[in-house]
Amino acid sequence: MPATASATETSQLTGAQVIVKALQDQGVELIFGYPGGAVLPLYDVLFQQDKIRHILVRHEQAAVHAAEGYARSTGKVGVVLVTSGPGATNTVTGLTDALMDSTPIVCLTGQVPTHMIGNDAFQEADTVGITRPCTKHNYLVKRPEDLARIIHEAFHVARSGRPGPVVVDLPKNIQTGKAPYVGPEAVRLRGYRPRREPDLARVEEAIELLLRAQRPIFYVGGGVINAGPTACTLLTELVRATGAPITLTLMGLGAYPASDPQFLGMLGMHGTYEANMAMYECDLMLAIGARFDDRVTGRLDGFSPRSKKVHVDIDPSSINKNVVVDVPIVGDAELALLAMLDCFRRRANEHDPERLTGWWRQIEKWRAVDSLRFRQESRAIKPQTAIKRLWEKTRDRDVYVTTDVGQHQMWAAQHFKFDKPMRWLTSGGLGTMGFGFPAAIGVQLAHPEATVLCISGDASFVMNMQELSTAIQYRLPVKTFILNNEYMGMVRQWQDFFHGSRRAESYMAALPDFVKLAEAFGAVGLRASRIEELDPVIDAALAADKPVIVDVVVEKMENVYPMIPGGCAHNEIKLSPEDDGPHEPISEEGMVLV
Amino acid sequence: MKANEEEQRHTIVVLVDNEPGVLARVIGLFSGRGYNIDSLTVAEVDKERGLSRINIVTSGTRVVIEQIKALLAKLVPVHKVQDLTVEGPAVERELALVKVVGDRERLIQALRIADFMHARLVDSRPDSLIFEVTGTSDELDAFIALVEPVEVSRAGVVAIARGPKALVPDRG
Incomplete structure (x- = not known):
């Protein structure tokens, strides 16, 4: 044209x-x-x-x-x-x-x-x-x-x-x-010229720090995914070349393969023990396309107190906003990673992988804590089990996952492993309940042949359930798995931890029968209430060529662990309830945090 | 980052496209994030290219001032951001119209103060006077304190860097 x-x-x-x-x-x-x-x-x-x-x-x-x-x-x-x-x-x-x-x-x-x-x-x-x-x-x-x-x-x-x-x-x-x-x-935008090219002197400085660091870590966010698949490939090459550990933010999941041993899992409030401890103890933090969000940093004066910090971001106003860094690099993540990789390879002879042995020994000790463990003991379905089975059963598929917001979102982030970017879509910054199902519709339209899963909760799903009609109209075989605990689970968890278990308005009374709801719209409705029903129901959902709503009735009182309570630092992370005893009250400062 | 770090007064100059809503964007950025505006002036300075200049006096810690500048620069219609307090030295001026009311003796007293403080008489009535005074904000404050006016209209701070270097937009 x-x-x-x-x-x-x-x-x-x-x-x-x-x-x-x-x-x-x-x-x-x-x-x-x-x-x-x-x-x-x-x-x-x-x-x-x-x-x-x-x-x-x-x-x-x-x-x-x-x-x-x-x-x-x-x-x-x-x-x-x-x-x-x-x-x-x-x-x-x-x-x-x-x-x-x-x-x-x-x-x-x-x-x-x-x-x-x-x-x-x-x-x-x-x-x-x-x-x-x-x-x-x-x-x-x-x-x-x-x-x-x-x-x-x-x-x-x-x-x-x-x-x-x-x-x-x-x-x-x-x-x-x-x-x-x-x-x-x-297009005539005279004043709008975002900077893409990184300052090469700063890149050199960052690599200099990396070559000398004893306890480095990459802390990477959604900015690298936004920069494109090439940026993610470059990231993977750089991380592997350096031998350093990497943690990803909620938005960054998939930017680096989750199956790689150098990946420590997600960090932050519900991140893994090894990721958070490594962030706390590192001597060099390489933040790329991440914005030091409060869910990531925890208490700021206890945030990675002994590290030098490098921050690569396309947005100059994201740098030094929450955390003051030593080496700020404004630029596109792809170009910055390319420059970093070039510089690192040029100086490869100065790189001694042996110096990270002690650091990895320490990380393996943290990893051995196995902070995402859970026990599927009874016939009631643990929400984590549901996510894990869903991941295992879709591993060989071209799969995309959207979520809503709350406990199910955190369990999905912890237990569904992403090896590729742009496969995980969740509302990270705003935390919008009702995001997942319409987002899945958008994904399915863009990728008609792919398996599109929406992992949701009972409270979140009803916030945009009218979109079932859209899914039916356009024959979009989106598979929605509602982890149904009849609560706004994360609200209930915080009320139990910090508000004397007074569950104000967090019980979802009068929920619809999700199976009948699906059928009313012309979709497939399925339910799994017992552990033995889970696999057959997942199989049936994946086999359907229509929109599917699966009502996964899960254990109601399960909580998301690990957890860094508001106003705490990374090393004050709480593991599962059995290690922890009753929750001590958190600081007044922590109580005001959202 | 130290929360209790001392706040500093900064004069920031912003060159923007003269288009509807641009001032609302700048002001919204301050109000939405709880930053202070001590003084604000706006006027078109380049008719041909349709550019306006906004002079902002604000106060904040070093980190907050850096945030303000980065956020201003991010706005799509913004061409240039200059912090005259950091990139100085600069000339700063403010204009005020000051109305004094009173008996003859009081007005003569005000005229005398105006004379040695270089204020200009712009309106004179038997029972009231209006002075135009320009100078730094401190000079204006001093004059206003001395003449005890009934009404003051201040234009806000305008500022410009000293020396041959000019704040102009990039080509385009």
């Missing part, structure tokens, strides 16, 4: 036609949306073309999560289209989720005609005002001549630098009026 159409060809286009043409030129294949009065002209144009497929969700929040699922499993920009007013306000949670987890989204919102803006018109909301703090950038298109350029800019901003959501608010008269078309090369 030519980058710009000739003037005669384009002078007759309406704004809506210009928007759709711009989306086509951006290579958009799928749009997740919900129509309404303020976007009817756009829907009319979408209806009359077949390059872009529109997926009708059942709630606009789900449109954004589905687009996130699409984006994070493909590396492309996810596109959302909603109407004005409630259509736009319903996207706010999804947009905030995408902002926190650095997911590239372009969200097109309808708006009342320009002459009615500010009149409290029907279905009017100040969309750019409301979404300003929850987007990377947003636009209100007021002049037809800006329209095409702004659409292209939105894609450029969403995918470049630290990716994020961009809203384009489109008044109805801009869609109906004539507008000129310009191609993607028209």
Whole structure:
């Protein structure tokens, strides 16, 4: 397709036609949306073309999560289209989720005609005002001549630098009026130039530290996954070449193969003992594409107190935000890793793998604690068992996993092992219950042949269960496993630990019968209540070519371990209840933490 | 990071595209994260290229000031961020209109103060005077304290670095 159409060809286009043409030129294949009065002209144009497929969700929040699922499993920009007013306000949670987890989204919102803006018109909301703090950038298109350029800019901003959501608010008269078309090369962002090339002197400094370190560790986050599969390959090469241990954040799982012995598991509040202890005791921390989140660091003044810290990040404002580092490197993770690997190989003769022997001996002692152990003793299904079996039974498949938020999310992060990036999709930063199921829909649409699992909880699933209808409409064989303990499990766990077991409102009374619920929508409903039912039910779910809801009735009072309570440092990690006795009260400072 | 580290006053200059919402983005960044704005001025400075200049006086610890600058630079319509307090030396000026009301004796007293503090008389009535005063914020504070006005309108701090180097956007 030519980058710009000739003037005669384009002078007759309406704004809506210009928007759709711009989306086509951006290579958009799928749009997740919900129509309404303020976007009817756009829907009319979408209806009359077949390059872009529109997926009708059942709630606009789900449109954004589905687009996130699409984006994070493909590396492309996810596109959302909603109407004005409630259509736009319903996207706010999804947009905030995408902002926190650095997911590239372009969200097109309808708006009342320009002459009615500010009149409290029907279905009017100040969309750019409301979404300003929850987007990377947003636009209100007021002049037809800006329209095409702004659409292209939105894609450029969403995918470049630290990716994020961009809203384009489109008044109805801009869609109906004539507008000129310009191609993607028209992007004119004079002040926006994210730095990609790392400072090579700093890279040299980092490798110098690495060559001398006795107890190094790589601490890697979702930024490396966002940088692309090549960045993950380079990371794996670098970590293997150095022989150092690596831990991944919740968002980083899959960036390095979980089956590799140098991988210590996830770190942080529910991370492994060996990962957290190694972070505490290391003398050099190489943080790459990770942002020192409070769930990772624990109490800041007890965070890795004796280490030198190198931090590679594309976002300069992520550096020195929570933790002051010694060697900051602003740049794209792929380019930084390439430079680090080059530098390391150039100085390979200075590398003495023997010097890490003591460090690994210590790590193996921590590893021997086996902090993720659990005992499947009775016939009641342990949630960890369910995850473990699910992983074991899908190991030879092309599998993607989404989750919701809470205990099931942590168990999935601990017990489902990912060897490849972009296979694990979870709401890390915002912690959005209701993310998993619509995200799985987005993943399945992007990867029709793959096995897409949504690991959810009873409370989370009902937050976006209306999307069963979407899954049925588009014949998406997403397999949802609800770890059903009839509680908001993580809320109940915190109430039991820190609030005298007063389980205020955390019991999920009046839950639906999930099997019947699935059937009501036309999906397959299955249930496993006893351990012997688990494997057959997993097999049946995987064999189905329709959406499946599996109600996995799990042991209700199981808690997530290990756990670093709020306000504690990595070395104050609590292991399983039998080692621990009753929970001592945590500090006042810790109590205020979320 | 020391939470009890001393707060410092910084004058930060931001060159932005003069487009709707840009000021809201800058202000929202401060309010959304609980940072202080002590003074803020905005005006278009380059009509041809559509550029505005925002002068912000803020206070915070070293880490907070670094965060503020990084977050400002991240905004899409922002071209340049300069911390005049760090990258100084710089000239800082503020303008105020100061209304003094009172009897003849009081007004004569105010005129005398204005004279030695280089304030300009811009409006004169039998029972009131308005002075225009420019200078550093401290100088303005001193003048206002002396004349005991009934009303003050201050423009906020404008600032510029000394020397031949100019703050201009990158080409494009």
